[in-house]
Amino acid sequence: MKQLPGSLRQELAREGVQDNSISAVCETDLDETERLVHGWVCLAGDTLWICRSLDTGHQTFFFSRKGEDRLAMKVARHQARDLEKVEEGEQTWQVDAVPVSHLGELSLRQQGRIGQLYLPGKDGRVLAFFTAGYMADMLQLVQAVKRQREPDHLPDERPGGMQEKRPDRKPGGTPGERPDRKPGGTPEKRPDRRPGGTPEQRFAQPDLSAGREPEGEEVPGRRPAGADNRHYMVRLLSYFRSQLPLVALSGLCYLLIAGLNIVWPYLNGTVLYDKVLAKDPAFLEALHLPQGGFAYALILVAVAMFVTELVQLFIRHVKAFAGARIVNRMSNEMKKDIFRKLEELSLNFFQNSQTGGLMVRVQQDADTVADFFSSDFPDVFIQGFTFITTAAVMLGLQWKLALVSLVAVPVVAWVSIKLKTRMHSLFGQRNRSNRRLTGLLNDTITGVRVVKAFGQEEQVKKSFDMRNQKVQKSEMDIVGYQNRFTALYTFAQRLVTLLVWAMGAWLVLEQNAMPYGLLITFASYVTQLNGPMEFLSRAFRRYEECMNSAGRMFEILDAVPQVKEPEKPVTLPQVRGHIELRNVEFGYIPNVPVFQDLSLDVPAGTTLGIVGRSGAGKSTLVNLISRLYDVWSGEILIDGVDIRQLSTAQLHGQVAMVSQETYIFMGTVAENIAYAKPDASMKEIIRAAKLASAHDFICKLPQGYDTVIGSSGASLSGGERQRLSIARAILADPCVLILDEATASVDTQTEQEIQQSLAWLSRNRTTLSIAHRLSTLRDADRLIVIEHGRIVEEGTHRELLDKKGTFYQLKELQTKALAMKGLE
Amino acid sequence: MAPGMGGSPPGRRRPGDFVPQRNEEPAGELDLEKLEQQSRDMMELHMLNRDNAEFRENSGGFLDLSYNGRVYEDVQVVRMFPFSRPDEYLSVRESGDQAAEIGVIENLPRDFDGPGEEAVRHQLALRYFLPAIRKIYNVRQEMGCVYFDVETDYGRCQFAFRSNSNAVTRISESRVMIQDLDNNCFEIPDIRKLTAGEQKKLDVYLT
Secondary structure: OOOOOOOHHHHHHHHHOOHHHHHHHHEEEOOOOOOEEEEEEEEEEEEEEEEEEOOOOOOOOOHHHHOHHHHHHHHHHHHHHHHHHHHHHHOOEEEEEHHHHHHOOOOOEEEEEEEEEEEEEOOOEEEEEHHHHHHHHHHHHHHHHHHOOOOOOOOOOOOOOOOOOOOOOOOOOOOOOOOOOOOOOOOOOOOOOOOOOOHHHOOOOOOOOOOHHHHHHOOOOOOOOOHHHHHHHHHHHHHHHHHHHHHHHHHHHHHHHHHHHHHHHHHHHHHHHHHHHOOOOOOOOOOOOOOOHHHHHHHHHHHHHHHHHHHHHOOOOOOOOHHHHHHHHHHHHHHHHHHHHHHHHHHHHHHHOOOHHHHHHHHHHHHHHHHHHHHHHHHHHHHHHHHHHHHHHHHHHOOOHHHHHOOHHHHHHHHHHHHHHHHHHHHHHHHHHHHHHHHHHHHHHHHHHHEEEEEEEEHHHHHHHHHHHHHHHHHHHHHHHHHHHHHHHHHHHHHHHOOOOHHHHHHHHHHHHHHHHHHHHHHHHHHHHHHHHHHHHHHHHHHHHHHHHHHHHHHHHHHOOOOOOOOOOOOOOOOOOOOOEEEEOOOOOOOOEEEEEEEEOOOOOOEEEEOOOOOOOOHHHHHHHOOOOOOEEEEEOOOOOOOOOOOHHHHHHHHEEEEOOOOOOOOHHHHHHHOOOOOHHHHHHHHHHHHOOOOOOOOOOOOOOEEEEEOEEEEOOOHHHHHHHHHHHHOOOOEEEEOOOOOOOOOOHHHHHHHHHHHHHHHOEEEEEEEEOOHHOOOOOOOEEOOEEEEEEEHHHHHHEEEEEEEHHHHHHHOOOOOHHHOO | OOOOOOOOOOOOOOOOOOOOOHHOOOOOOOOHHHHHEEEHHOOOOOOOOOOOEEEOOOOOOOEEEOOOOOOOOOEEEEEEOOOOOOOOEEOOOOOOOOEEEEEEEHHHHHHOOOHHHHHHHHHHHOOOOOEEEEEEEEEEHHHEEEEEEEEEEEEEEEEEEEEOOOOOOEOOOEEEEOOOOOOEEEEEOOOHHOOOOHHHHHHHHOO
């Protein structure tokens, strides 16, 4: 049970309500004028307490919109509660008591997004208002009140047939048997359980507070909780693990380059000017050269400088090679991981994400990250090393001048850090506008037929321009912001150079504190410091850009598929194809179930025809059986095993669907037919095509089975595509065949041809057939008619016609309509 | 494989009677036996080989087939896999619009020899006339069409195709086929063997 805020507990205690007497509580978040007001409804003993906060300043309001928002909602609520905990001391409460005996038939109803707890009848009134997210909790409270009023009451005897205890919702778990269910038999009719019925039924929805854990949700478009840049960095670095030797080689190259960077100015300045040109005899001695042999010394220094340069060039080449290899591999690995993950994710994820956006993620984000690691990340070490060694050498040579040279470094670093946060949001903005542009391109190109048919070219152009401008603006924002910093950096750099020269000259001329060559060396070191300085100026920006992309990438990698592979999958040695649905409840939107308590039994090898009006839930039913979605509660069994316990490979190997949407993949005709069975022999492919009445049209294609079809290949008609998808299903040889309006997109003659193929195919195979034309279902062993997510009629074709119910009406309507067109 | 895909023994039904009755069948009146018979016909692959079939080139240069005691005149031989298996799975079809399939040659060199194989090969050579491009002299694009001037193994020729028409198909990494405006096909057996200049001319049309 949820915890009441301390201030409310105190208030209730003043009313004489003890903590331990409270048996049920539910939060509310609205008052009667729909203002956001925090409140609670508590059941204590035989009194219902309606409590409302008198402070309205810190309310947090969350709508339950879509399934994927639930986690965010939970997190946000949790945070909101923390907020309340902080402020609870200040809250004052208004509490009203309603004795349970006065409550009559306490009920719930929903008006749009607002739920109400009310007392029906003549003196009825609304006791509490709340948003849809609290409906499940409120339902439990109402049940508790009812139990309180009628302690001997049995839940299923009540009008409205409410479930006392919701089935166990653990994914993969087996829900408890309903007491009223006849095992193995046909489920009892429940005419009272209409979705439009009592609110208690409508809101019998997945519980937000109990049941499915938040980590079981797919969360597109949101950062995983607790993830931060450092966390991403560690994970990104793990991609290097597989190529440690190359990384080590690369690191060695960086170190050598940094070392040589120190040597060069020393040779160029101090050695050349102060030792050779200034004719320092000690230098000759150290080199074991004869007296006055400065020409030799000069040649030696020149050779040393040349060799240093040559070695540096070679190391740079090795470094570039190693770096490119590492980064290419890393980028490939990341793309592979994202793609694999996308393949694992369930249908929900894709339906809630923009295709363009996902394409950007797979392509660009991985590249951005890899790019950072190829050019900027190694710089952390090379520039860091260069900076430290240069600074150390400078300090050792002449500390006063060194301090002047380094004065700008903290300023540049400080400004860079300051810019970081703003940069992150600018990069996010640019990515979003890019994603929208890609999304529009994707939409317009795939939907070009509709665009042209409705003459929307101008409109599309306009919206493209608009989005393109946004991309441009976001780019300009970034560039503008960056330029400000570049100006500052350049200014600082020039100023420091000037200062070093000025102070160096003063030291050489006035103080005579250092030789001229040392000043030249110093000037070279200052130029060398520009590298680390410039790096500092862009490092944070590039880091933020990379982390922004990494965040989006990991968001996909961290998404948990809603339809999960079981940990210990059950393997059926031989699938017979007996399908059973037990008290299935499912919907696409929280609070709006499509099915409630749906039970169905399809014996192995029989054909079940599914009939219903558009939107009745026919396709949803078959999608559930092929486990494209998981049920909210209840279970779907194949040969007595819950499909959530079967491995998806086995399930999808045994359940094949021919649906109204056919998809042709880029590839040859033969590859498309063999899609579900890539190792099929040519003979098998040809036979499957023959069975699907596809062989003849394929042979007529100039390149036969070798014809490349799909996105950039030859185009096929709707009927031809449909026949290919049937051939695909035939070759897959499933135990359960699902035909979801398989012949919807073909003409009558082709439909007849295909129907014969299908009739042959469905023999001795459990077949679930949804057909647009009811006459095609006459050979089905049994038909069910679905209305509002319930089975309203079932029987054979003949029985249903004799019954003169919904099926009869639908059939009559269709016959008349077809007769008018002269088709039947 | 789907149950029953093994099919009936060959020769149980005369393939000459293989008429597309199923198209005339009214919807819904499905007789189970008839359906099964049709299904068998639909799925059955009648394999042709030297034991049950004989090909002969007739005086007009067309191909005749005797199969299971029946003679089919002017049959067509269609490659099911013209690129990947040019000598396997050849569909032998009746002449005429319907072009119903009489049978299938699973492997031409294995199942036929002598004049029969020669006759089939001759038909295939006519049907799949495919000059191989050896050299590309010039490629130019004008008014939405691409004009090629090439040297083929059959001699020099010029052809054109519409740009943006997927006329250039990549059959494998190196093998490319080009279909021109008149549905003539040209093949480049190995694009890697073209000069860099020729490859550059072709590059923009490659998919």
